[in-house]
Amino acid sequence: MKVGILSGKGGTGKTTVSASLAAVVPSCQYIDCDVEEPNGAIFLKPELKEKSPVKVLVPEIDMTKCNFCGLCAKACQFNAIAVVKDKVLVFPEICHHCGACKIACPNDAILEVERTIGVVEANEDGTFLQGKLDVGEPISIPIINELKKHIKEDRFVILDCPPGASCAVVNSIEGCDYCVLIAEPTPFGLHDIKIAVQLVKNMGIPFGVVLNKASNDNRSIHHFCQSEGIEILMAIPFSKEIAEGYSKGILPVEINDLWNEKFKKLYEKIEGGAHK
């Protein structure tokens, strides 16, 4: 089964929870879809042996065939082409690789050429994968798509998602059997978890919440979940011990057996929640 770990707000603990699950669930697969800043590897310390570049197709103009009609620029929904009298300017970073310009060109003057935008890295048995988007590249979806091609369907697969609730997250959790939403009890945390809840509801994916940095001073997430009938699968307290471990790349499950047990219970709840 595939479980997506998302949050809306960044810095709530997606990777802490994802990597902890990866550490306690036997023979699972961990995929870091946060390709702008993958950091699961800091905790899980895999030996990354496989590296393959991720390439996309972008237009290149055959100037011997182009008659500057401008239909390619009009067809482009992303404004990546400008036709200037006797020149055609292509902006590859803005291109979304849809191929509409090639279809629109009546003179067959558009070739598609490969462009590398990042890399997918894996350990030897493919149980740890991460994508890295090259610095300056704005579109992460092709890398997430490439990562998802390597999903081992017969395993418990953990998809550690990017922050937010936009395309990259939608793409990461598409096809998941269950989602875990990580929330922190702050006004921003509450605001963003509401957006994440809307997203998973719209996509029809069963889900539960893990409350991180929980404190009795602020019970806003409890109240929200109670009123919406959302199950809080687990609460991780606002703890100096966990924060200190984190700062050294040590997971809660490595600190003591209590957390090991708690994350095993979380795993059982996720399995249960997905098969309801």
Next chain:
Amino acid sequence: MLVAISSKGNSMECMMDPRFGRAEYFIIADTDTMEFEVVENAAAVAGGGAGITSGQLMIDKDVQAVITGNIGPNAMSVLAAANIEIYRGVSASVKENVEKLNKGLLEEISKTVPPHSGING
């Protein structure tokens, strides 16, 4: 000559919009006769590539110069490729900016601002 001014409104009396790619309107004025055309800028709300499309609009409208506040790198590439001159306008009406251009009081822009500077601006 035909000059396009990024504008916050649809007349010569409206303030110049300091943003190029995401300006709401362009006023395309004839600097000799002061006749003008108002063009709504569809790229003002584009998801991305606003500067490129606004630049394309200048080419399609056959303007020879642009007056605006700031210009981003992609818009600059498009305008430069078409040899369109770019002038830094002042915070005043479209009409005053055209008059200043006619008197040679506007400086030509050769440097861009970073991408996305005009968003929420």
